[in-house]
Amino acid sequence: MEVILKEDIANLGKMGEVVRVRDGYARNYLLPRGLVLIADKKNLKGFEHEKRVVASQKERVVKQAQTLAEKLSQVFLVIPVKTGEEGKLFGSVTNIDIEKALKAKGFEVERRKIHLPEPIKTLGDYEVPLRLGSDVAANLKVSVVSEEGHKASS
Numbered sequence: 001m002e003v004i005l006k007e008d009i010a011n012l013g014k015m016g017e018v019v020r021v022r023d024g025y026a027r028n029y030l031l032p033r034g035l036v037l038i039a040d041k042k043n044l045k046g047f048e049h050e051k052r053v054v055a056s057q058k059e060r061v062v063k064q065a066q067t068l069a070e071k072l073s074q075v076f077l078v079i080p081v082k083t084g085e086e087g088k089l090f091g092s093v094t095n096i097d098i099e100k101a102l103k104a105k106g107f108e109v110e111r112r113k114i115h116l117p118e119p120i121k122t123l124g125d126y127e128v129p130l131r132l133g134s135d136v137a138a139n140l141k142v143s144v145v146s147e148e149g150h151k152a153s154s
Contacts, residue, residue: 001021001022001026002018002038003030003038004037005017009030069130072130073139075141076141077105082147083123093119093142095112095115096111098140101142113132114128115128116128120142123145126142128140
């Protein structure tokens with residue numbers, strides 16, 4: 001059976017491609033989940049229009065993500081934390097903490113877009129990678145400082 005992919009599917013193809021799949025796979029898995037359309041003339045014509053609309057929306061989202069990435073690359077976050085002796089943190093700084101600090105500065109970034117390989121457990125300056133879209137990435141500068149030192153300098 002030939003089907004039109006409505007979205008990217010691993011090991012099958014990218015959105016908009018016409019691929020040949022086994023009838024059972026299409027009937028029992030792909031069609032009920034709304035992942036494909038049967039490739040007939042009517043669906044091919046309608047899907048071409050839908051693909052153009054989706055492409056323009058995707059382009060707009062990418063442009064917004066790029067402008068956000070440019071703004072975020074200029075931002076320098078300072079996150080004050082409680083520390084013990086020798087600069088050891090009580091707990092750690094996670095993507096949730098970074099999300100809250102960004103929100104305080106007026107940036108709406110979901111925490112799952114903040115790719116922190118592991119929680120920050122020591123004081124210092126860090127570059128945190130952000131994945132804002134499929135092709136848009138930015139690095140955020142984060143400085144983790146002790147609350148006592150931060151209050152004294154403020």
